């Protein structure tokens with residue numbers, strides 16, 4: 001039996017390093033000039049960020065808070081890719097002045113360019129709006145055909161943004177950025193997006209030094225596309241317009257790096273019978289596993305010290321919160337679980353850890369698994385931790 005204080009996330013050291021190494025070696029195969037820039041929003045645990053930094057990765061941030069966090073971890077400003085709509089004016093200007101890769105995504109950012117010193121020149125990129133309804137409708141998630149992000153080449157928005165940016169004599173527009181997380185993280189959509197980027201760059205005669213292709217890739221999983229397959233598709237699409245020996249290719253993996261490196265573990269804290277089935281309550285919650293409450297199945301393992309002999313028709317495994325809908329998954333015709341049994345959920349923690357709310361029970365422990373040893377790398381938040389941050393003098 002694993003001896004951990006549950007509920008807890010587990011970061012698997014070797015798997016994390018392996019994902020980082022594999023993504024880098026695959027990039028090197030396809031793109032002579034490349035950078036991987038880890039998406040902080042996917043999981044911003046400092047342990048993970050330090051591993052990225054020491055592997056030579058950049059930090060991809062989408063808010064001033066994430067930007068400050070990347071700085072606290074020690075990323076140099078010129079190793080930051082600054083995207084998104086929540087940039088602050090001061091971090092936006094600082095990042096451009098100090099050489100970050102900054103991709104403009106809103107009109108107010110274009111206004112802020114006026115405040116850069118006029119006697120020096122600076123470089124920025126622009127995010128292109130990717131409308132999957134046009135480029136690849138089958139890859140759009142429900143209600144996510146069009147995107148809210150970037151400037152649209154399908155109407156005058158992109159044209160206007162480009163001319164507003166380039167009207168600044170001290171600003172060079174040197175990069176384009178795209179990102180879509182598609183329905184099935186398919187491979188061929190990347191070639192289509194890359195071709196589209198080529199058409200846009202040609203149409204607007206942009207003199208591009210980098211193309212940031214975003215994230216949206218699967219992590220290392222059986223039966224899922226490999227990094228080689230994704231990067232081959234991107235390189236095919238880009239090669240028809242760009243010389244890959246000249247242009248820098250940036251990717252922004254999040255899920256691809258951390259998904260398979262994180263697990264979640266919870267304990268059974270109650271077993272009761274309701275109607276003609278059993279309800280198994282655990283000290284985890286769907287808030288830890290599935291904050292959007294969409295999933296009905298998980299890759300999981302049950303770890304029981306002493307498997308009981310009695311097989312029962314239906315067990316509803318639930319979370320420990322007071323929400324009626326905090327039901328996690330069902331077990332049919334299996335051994336009845338008992339107090340203290342553990343349920344380990346595989347590949348849970350990319351996004352879920354950062355999206356978890358402070359509801360009823362505060363942030364759980366996080367352990368690092370290193371060669372079968374478990375080292376506590378974040379102690380669970382106590383009421384005192386919560387109080388010390390949220391308390392006011394009034």
Ligand SMILES: Cc1ncc(COP(=O)(O)O)c(C=O)c1O
Nearest residue numbers: 039179215216217252253254255
């Ligand atoms: C701009 C941008 N880049 C990268 C990512 C990372 O995506 P994924 O975790 O699917 O690789 C996201 C996720 O939303 C994003 O918005």
